[in-house]
Amino acid sequence: MTAPALTAAEADSVVGQAVFDEIIARDSRIEPRDWMPDAYRRTLVRQISQHAHSEIIGMQPEGNWITRAPSLKRKAILMAKVQDEAGHGLYLYSAAQTLGITRDEMTQQLIDGKAKYSSIFNYPTPTWADMGAIGWLVDGAAICNQVPLCRASYGPYARAMVRVCKEESFHQRQGFEILLSLMNGTEAQREMAQDAVDRWYWPSLMMFGPPDDESPNSAQSMAWKIKRFSNDELRQRFVGMLVPQAEVLGIRLPDPDLRWNEDEKRWDMSEIDWTEFHEVLAGRGPMNAVRIQNRRDAHEEGAWVREAAAEYARTQARKTERAVA
Numbered sequence: 001m002t003a004p005a006l007t008a009a010e011a012d013s014v015v016g017q018a019v020f021d022e023i024i025a026r027d028s029r030i031e032p033r034d035w036m037p038d039a040y041r042r043t044l045v046r047q048i049s050q051h052a053h054s055e056i057i058g059m060q061p062e063g064n065w066i067t068r069a070p071s072l073k074r075k076a077i078l079m080a081k082v083q084d085e086a087g088h089g090l091y092l093y094s095a096a097q098t099l100g101i102t103r104d105e106m107t108q109q110l111i112d113g114k115a116k117y118s119s120i121f122n123y124p125t126p127t128w129a130d131m132g133a134i135g136w137l138v139d140g141a142a143i144c145n146q147v148p149l150c151r152a153s154y155g156p157y158a159r160a161m162v163r164v165c166k167e168e169s170f171h172q173r174q175g176f177e178i179l180l181s182l183m184n185g186t187e188a189q190r191e192m193a194q195d196a197v198d199r200w201y202w203p204s205l206m207m208f209g210p211p212d213d214e215s216p217n218s219a220q221s222m223a224w225k226i227k228r229f230s231n232d233e234l235r236q237r238f239v240g241m242l243v244p245q246a247e248v249l250g251i252r253l254p255d256p257d258l259r260w261n262e263d264e265k266r267w268d269m270s271e272i273d274w275t276e277f278h279e280v281l282a283g284r285g286p287m288n289a290v291r292i293q294n295r296r297d298a299h300e301e302g303a304w305v306r307e308a309a310a311e312y313a314r315t316q317a318r319k320t321e322r323a324v325a
C-alpha cells in the first residue's frame with residue numbers, strides 16, 4: 001500500500017518546516033522571504049506590533065512634561081528621549097511590515113482600541129520626578145526585556161533591537177540622573193523622588209508579564225527562540241540591577257520583603273498584585289481612554305500630512321516618467 005501523494009503546497013511546507021527547524025536549531029536567523037510556520041508569523045506580528053504601539057503610546061506620559069521641564073538642558077534631553085521612542089516605534093513597525101501586515105492596518109488596530117500595548121503607559125505622570133522614575137524603572141525594565149531580543153530568531157526584529165537597546169541605556173541613565181539630582185536636593189525634592197519610585201516600582205515589575213506558571217505562550221516562544229529567558233528570570237535580573245542603584249540613590253524600593261536568598265540564589269519579594277495588572281490590561285487603567293484618544297486625534301490631525309506626502313510622491317513619479325520618456 002502506498003501513501004497518498006502530497007500536494008505541491010503540502011510538499012513545500014514539509015520542506016519548509018525542515019529548513020525552518022534547522023535554522024532555529026543552529027541559532028541562525030529567519031529572514032522575511034524564508035518559509036515560516038503560520039503560528040510563528042502570527043506570534044511575531046502580534047509581539048512586534050504591540051511593541052511598536054508601546055513605543056508610540058509611551059511618548060505621551062513623558063511628552064506631558066516637555067513644556068514644563070525645569071531647565072533648558074532638561075527640556076532638550078527629554079525631547080531627545082521622547083523622539084527616540086518615536087524612532088523605536090518606526091523601526092518596529094517596519095520590522096512588522098516585513099511579515100505581511102501594513103502600517104495602516106496596525107495603526108487602525110491601535111486607534112480602534114483593538115491592539116494591546118504595554119499597560120505601564122496607562123499610568124499618569126503628575127510630577128517631574130516621574131520623568132526620573134520612568135527612565136530609571138520603565139526604560140530599565142525595557143532594557144532587561146530587550147537585550148535578549150537582540151538575539152531573537154527573526155532577523156529584522158533582532159536587528160531593530162540592537163539600535164533600540166543602545167538608546168534605552170541612555171534613557172535609563174538620564175532617568176537615574178534626574179532622580180540623583182532630586183535626591184541631592186531639598187527635603188521636598190527627595191520626597192517627590194521617593195513618591196514617584198513608590199508609584200512606578202510595582203508596575204515596572206509587571207512589565208515582565210505574569211509568573212512563568214501562568215504564561216501559556218512563553219514555552220512556544222522560547223522553543224522558537226523569540227524569547228530567551230522566562231518572565232520570572234528577567235524580573236529577577238531587573239531587581240538585581242535595581243538594588244545597588246537604589247542604594248547609590250538613597251531611595252527605598254517599596255517592598256519590605258525584598259531580600260537576597262543566598263540558599264536559592266534569588267531575590268525573595270512580596271506577591272505582585274496581579275488584579276491591578278489585569279484591570280489596567282483590560283483597559284480600566286487610569287489613563288487608557290486618554291492615551292488612545294490622543295493617538296486618534298494625532299492620526300486625524302495628521303491626515304493632511306499623509307495626503308501631501310502621497311501627492312508629492314505621485315508628482316515625483318510623474319516627473320521621473322517624463323524624464324525617462
Ligand SMILES: [Fe+2]
Nearest residue numbers: 055084085088
Ligand atoms: Fe523605546
Ligand SMILES: [Fe+2]
Nearest residue numbers: 085139168171
Ligand atoms: Fe526608552
